[in-house]
Amino acid sequence: METKSSGSVSKSFAVFLKDIKSELRTRYAINAILLFAIVTVFAVSFAMARTGGKMETVLQASLLWIVIYFSSLSGLAQSFIKEEESRTAVALRLYSPAGPVFGGKLLFNLVLLAVMNLITIPLFSFFLSLEIANYPLFLSVILLGSLGMVGTTTLVAAIISKASVKGALFAVLSFPLLLPVLMMAISGTRKALTPDITFSAARMELQVLASYLIVMTVLGFLLFDSVWND
Amino acid sequence: MLDGLAKSYPGRPVFSGISAVVEECKRLVITGPNGSGKSTLVRIICGFVRPTKGKVAFEIEDRELSPLEIRPYIGLVSPDLVLYDELTAFENLMFFAGVAGLHFSLDELSERLERVGLHKRGRDLVGSYSSGMIQRLKYCLALLRDPKLLLLDEPTANLDDEGKSLIDDIIESHNGVLVIATNEQTELRYGDEIIRLGQ
Numbered sequence: 049m050e051t052k053s054s055g056s057v058s059k060s061f062a063v064f065l066k067d068i069k070s071e072l073r074t075r076y077a078i079n080a081i082l083l084f085a086i087v088t089v090f091a092v093s094f095a096m097a098r099t100g101g102k103m104e105t106v107l108q109a110s111l112l113w114i115v116i117y118f119s120s121l122s123g124l125a126q127s128f129i130k131e132e133e134s135r136t137a138v139a140l141r142l143y144s145p146a147g148p149v150f151g152g153k154l155l156f157n158l159v160l161l162a163v164m165n166l167i168t169i170p171l172f173s174f175f176l177s178l179e180i181a182n183y184p185l186f187l188s189v190i191l192l193g194s195l196g197m198v199g200t201t202t203l204v205a206a207i208i209s210k211a212s213v214k215g216a217l218f219a220v221l222s223f224p225l226l227l228p229v230l231m232m233a234i235s236g237t238r239k240a241l242t243p244d245i246t247f248s249a250a251r252m253e254l255q256v257l258a259s260y261l262i263v264m265t266v267l268g269f270l271l272f273d274s275v276w277n278d
Numbered sequence: 279m280l281d282g283l284a285k286s287y288p289g290r291p292v293f294s295g296i297s298a299v300v301e302e303c304k305r306l307v308i309t310g311p312n313g314s315g316k317s318t319l320v321r322i323i324c325g326f327v328r329p330t331k332g333k334v335a336f337e338i339e340d341r342e343l344s345p346l347e348i349r350p351y352i353g354l355v356s357p358d359l360v361l362y363d364e365l366t367a368f369e370n371l372m373f374f375a376g377v378a379g380l381h382f383s384l385d386e387l388s389e390r391l392e393r394v395g396l397h398k399r400g401r402d403l404v405g406s407y408s409s410g411m412i413q414r415l416k417y418c419l420a421l422l423r424d425p426k427l428l429l430l431d432e433p434t435a436n437l438d439d440e441g442k443s444l445i446d447d448i449i450e451s452h453n454g455v456l457v458i459a460t461n462e463q464t465e466l467r468y469g470d471e472i473i474r475l476g477q
Binding site: 058059062063069074134136138139140141142143144145149277 | 376
């Protein structure tokens with residue numbers, strides 16, 4: 049046996065790899081997320097097709113983030129809920145410090161949301177005729193919005209994982225915390241869909257999203273120890 | 279050291295006034311009928327459950343450690359401890375070693391699995407294991423970091439005769455503190471000190 053002076057990063061990566069391996073074998077979260085995302089995109093596109101007209105950019109941006117928000121709610125809590133429900137959390141608590149568990153789950157949720165976005169956004173663009181005017185801005189808003197969403201939902205998921213009414217509690221706790229992200233992301237996305245818009249026109253949205261992301265991630269790492277060990 | 283431990287749930291006292299001092303290389307056996315609080319006491323020692331009264335104190339190398347600080351020194355075999363069904367035995371051991379900051383080669387893990395008679399099934403998913411095999415794997419995991427405090431809750435549950443004799447060897451060869459929670463009368467012989475709950 050060799051004792052490594054392995055830091056939190058390599059331990060977080062071990063948690064992340066374990067979650068990826070488990071997810072690939074059980075498809076516990078990805079099926080829920082993708083199914084919800086794809087069904088919602090089709091439902092919205094069918095509903096809009098009946099109206100016949102082209103949607104306003106603010107409506108397109110709102111619908112896109114509603115799809116991302118609800119799809120992520122259906123899956124991002126699963127990594128912690130699964131540990132508690134299958135009772136593997138006891139072993140994880142015994143062997144791993146809290147920080148790497150949060151880091152690993154955060155990374156896993158990020159990958160999960162990235163996969164969902166990679167499938168949902170092209171589908172949404174195709175079926176709802178999304179015309180992106182400023183790609184760098186659009187991608188920046190999607191990236192920062194998704195990161196902020198993951199940072200918040202990962203911490204909330206850890207809090208609710210021991211509760212008996214997990215689903216409802218997750219939505220109730222997440223929504224007020226994610227409201228600033230959703231508002232800024234919708235506003236930023238709307239600007240990215242507006243023709244002849246410059247990157248700097250959405251500076252305020254990007255700054256708020258970036259600040260929110262930093263605050264929630266730092267808070268997550270600070271608070272997680274109490275959440276995980278209490 | 280267990281100092282005046284008491285645990286109660288709303289309207290139901292579980293136990294009270296539990297005190298014991300267990301020194302290095304000594305064995306404590308906790309016994310009592312079902313529902314007397316044996317597993318609860320093990321959870322309190324691990325720091326997973328807070329006692330209603332009293333405290334658990336650990337001293338290693340003249341330093342007093344909190345229940346959270348003692349976790350890296352604990353090996354636990356318990357029905358509460360569940361391994362990942364969707365991972366193989368090797369993957370489970372590798373993962374827990376990794377997050378605990380240890381590194382083992384596959385050969386080293388294979389040797390560890392051989393000790394508990396699982397080396398031929400190391401690449402099988404734990405979900406395909408029998409309950410006795412899972413119990414053996416829990417021993418393998420518990421001994422992975424050479425624990426100073428080995429906690430065994432129902433140590434021979436689900437084990438066949440060969441498995442029970444294997445556990446005998448593990449208990450006899452353990453150098454640190456050993457705590458066993460059991461209601462098997464034959465396992466009382468392991469204890470230098472016995473706490474009887476539910477009396």
